[in-house]
Amino acid sequence: MLRFLPELLGLVLVVWALVDCITTPEEALRGLPKVLWVLLILLFPLVGALVYLFAGRARVEGAGTGWSAPQSRPSPRQQVAPDDDPAFLERLRLHKWEQELRERERRLREDEDGPGA
Structure with a gap:
């Protein structure tokens, strides 16, 4: 079971990077257009995913978690x-x-x- 752990972690990393790249708006990506990032992740799975996560992924202001809550206040029309x-x-x-x-x-x-x- 343990011998499959590195492959499983690599697959999870690639899927995570691919989903993150696809769901991120085009203007928030750095370096390359979204299509090229997706191709890079698919053609060179582990290396492409790592390069995307460190170089192409949009940086989030504030906490270093990569996730942020919306900072805007609700508009007067929102209940x-x-x-x-x-x-x-x-x-x-x-x-x-x-x-x-x-x-x-x-x-x-x-x-x-x-x-x-």
């Missing part, structure tokens, strides 16, 4: 859940604060007026 909307949460906090303030004022007035007033 955002209330618990993801900072403006809604702020209004909710202010509303709760106003209710607590009114309740405290009511209790103070009752205490000032006394129990028999």
